[in-house]
Amino acid sequence: MSTKGKVKGIIANLVIVEADGPVSQNEICYLETKGTKLMAEIIKVIGANAYVQVFESTRGLKIGDDVGFSGHMLEVVLGPGILSRNYDGLQNDLDKMEGVFLKRGDYTYPLDVDRLWDFTPLAVAGDEVIAGSWLAEVPENGQPHKIMVPFVFEGKYTVKSIIVAGQYSINEQVAIMIDQEGNEYPLTMIQKWPVKKAIKAYREKPRPFKLLETGVRTIDTINPIVEGGTGFIPGPFGTGKTVLQHAISKQAEADIVVIAACGERANEVVEIFTEFPELEDPHTGRKLMERTVIIANTSNMPVASREASVYTAMTISEYYRSMGLKVLMMADSTSRWAQALREMSNRLEELPGQDAFPMDLSAIIANFYSRAGFVFLNNGKTGSVTFIGTVSPAGGNLKEPVTESTKKAARCFYALQQSRADSKRYPAINPIDSYSKYLEYPEFEGYIEKRIGARWIPMVNEAKTILQRGMEVSEQIDILGDDGVPIDYHLKLWKSEIIDFVILQQDAFDKIDMLTPLERQQYMLGKVMEICNRDFIFDNFTEVSGYFKRIINTLRQMNYSDYESEKFIGYENELKDILKEREVA
């Protein structure tokens, strides 16, 4: 029978339970206090003592209180109806909870059990299938949600029967599988999966190469991320991590967006709750909320489920990837998850690593990032999970364990810089320190060549060189003074300022500027580089800034106008006139 136990010790949300039978690492158990069951996870076992982290406040818990072990790890329910939902870190449906305040032990079912789904079988009796094989399809918010052979199934099965097309609810039996020995397994539309394990129902995970358009110029143009890629955004508080993530989640060309609000402000999640049902997905015209899943475990919610929240979000992302969809997952902030690990590790009195973080922090982070990726499914179709996490370095110092560990795991680095944020140069991504490793992938180069031409990457590199020069020159001017350097230095500086103001800077709150499609990015970079490659002659450095400010102003007005609109073209003509003034014969 299932194992039971009694509480033996309580240190905040770490509880020691004496078990009367076998238990396993990461098994879920429930602690009973005053008629309420508190969920907890085993994180260490010594003899008969299981050390469990409780996902709730342990106030009032007593020595001797009863504990029941569940026999399974922390798992999520996967099936149609996940999209548009707001879950907590343990996949409880927040909207189903009663009252204004969260109640301890109030666990709500993540799906709608009564709703009927339009079910169309894809498999027929006699088909050979394995875990992840597509059996049927139900439309969910415009996406073809696949009903799959549960991921826990090992080996080959045969479809014995599958129900005819029609309307069914998630708990109705829709198919029967038989294994090699002839055992029958009835299936419904739902399955469960332990969150800490990666879903690997795919054939191959090649290096990712397809650009994932985000509409953010300093990403797409300067340091692009790809479908199935990984990236992270470190930055001191107030430098724009959350605004940037929100912008990406609104605009990115993804089928599904999973947002893990992990240990950050509740009002920021409320912003999503308020805006997403109203805003449109720029790629499909449907409401943004339809493609979005929110895992909200804000800073005031239990710390242990903060850790769980990123795994819950990742598992849901992998589930949709297995349907051949492009999934984008965001976590804000992964540092809070690391801190949750630290709090627990300290209570366990483990040997601390740097800054009291657990010794295996790097491995945990690397393991998590490795779950992202572009895959070929067993049926040859492709799917992807792109993952972008924010990091909140203590004191803004990037030489701290979470930033350093993440740097080893993620392929794109978007470093937000305090001084850029202070001077309101948003998004405050430092173009020189930041990088995208994908730019070095020949696969990516080949892809981008086909998409926007062979000139693109060299042009981007030229722009980066100009930015770098501009930075060096600006340092020299600081030391030597405006008139202590040749006029040519001022030109270099202002050419880099054009790139900064027109390409890098982007107003996340302006309806037009916030989203720049790739074609428009290509056009604007071309425009800017054409100016940067021109020769200008000035007699006096004081003339340089005035002239370039006019150029920048006109280009920015173009950014604020609808692409190729009358206004846009008007400003473009204005720009031509400004350039004519200084034409070098």
Add this chain to the structure above:
Amino acid sequence: MATKAFQKIYTQITQITKATCSLKATGIGNEELAEVNGRLAQVVKIIGDEVTLQIFGGTEGIPTNAEVTFLGKSPTLKVSEQLAGRFFNAYGDPIDGGPPIEGEEREIGGPSVNPVRRKQPSELIATGIAGIDLNNTLVSGQKIPFFADPDQPFNQVMAMVALRAKADKIILGGMGLTNDDYLFYRNVFDNAGALDRIVSFVNTTEDPPVERLLVPDMALTAAEYFAVDKNQSVLVLLTDMTLFADALSIVSNRMDQIPSKDSMPGSLYSDLAKIYEKAVQFPSGGSITIIAVTTLSGGDITHSIPDNTGYITEGQLFLRRDTDISKVIVDPFRSLSRLKQLVIGIKTREDHPQVMNALIRLFADAANAKTKMENGFDLSEYDQRTLTFAKEYSRNLLAIDVNISIDEMLDLGWSLLAKNFKKEEVGIRQVLVDKYWPISN
């Protein structure tokens, strides 16, 4: 907190540290209250039959045979309308000589609001201070601290903000408040005729530091009563949160926890977030706004306490002395209100965001010009103009003694722009310039 007759009395303490004591006891709940020789204490750890208690008043003079009784509950506050106008200590006992409060007894440090039940904040809080209203507009339901060195007049500014904020109730949580500052708040509120809107929980420098740990939860329990039960708009003032965090580190270090940065407990972020996240706009109309003070040492915001605070709160108001005008200003560069986007140009005039940004940008140009001057370089004519502008901007808008309406701030902003700059130098959208640029005379 009188001891009830039927309670079991323990008299064998096995271990005493500076903030905690341990004893053998059974049937005790986690976080339960106890009295140790009349001093209030709370269960922080139970291993088998060994219970560890944190004694709020400190363990000085506690003997091994002290009388320990458990109260069967975690800390509570009695709530009712009677709270209004009263002063309490950290335990919620009156210190103003008035009678005890009658009302419903509620556990402090209660549960969090379900995020899907929150409403997006949208009510502007006008303070008259342009450094706040113009550049860092506050919104009800927001949580924001003053970051200030101990010699800055943050208590004065906070009292002023509180009185002008038009809140139904103001709840003061004083932690490590000097007696003078405590009396200052009392006087200001009294003189303003606002005492009946104020509830205060005060731990002064004369009280044991660990007691402070109860103050924010007491204040916020009272706040939730008025905001949820009475649908009122409640403003909570917490000063000084740095002293609160110091008390946290005293306790955790004495419990042998591994300290993380700056000897603060690893859980500092979560501990502070639990307090600040009580700021909320309820759908039924009530709201809790938290304005706190986090004192800095030498302006260092990378120290763990301001750093963690900045990651939690919705911005910060940075006070500093501007030596050019010899006045304290709200620093426009280091201050931020993250919720201002929800109201500026929406609840205020359309030109608000653009005027605000233009003024700050030009103030930054002035700062650059100043650096140039200090480094001995010649100033251009433009640099000179920015310097003149900066002085006027600082004196007439950034200084904390400014008290005008937001429209007046915007008009004043335009006149400063027009006086010192050309239209094309301010970088404001043409339509707004056409509409608001003052006609020259």
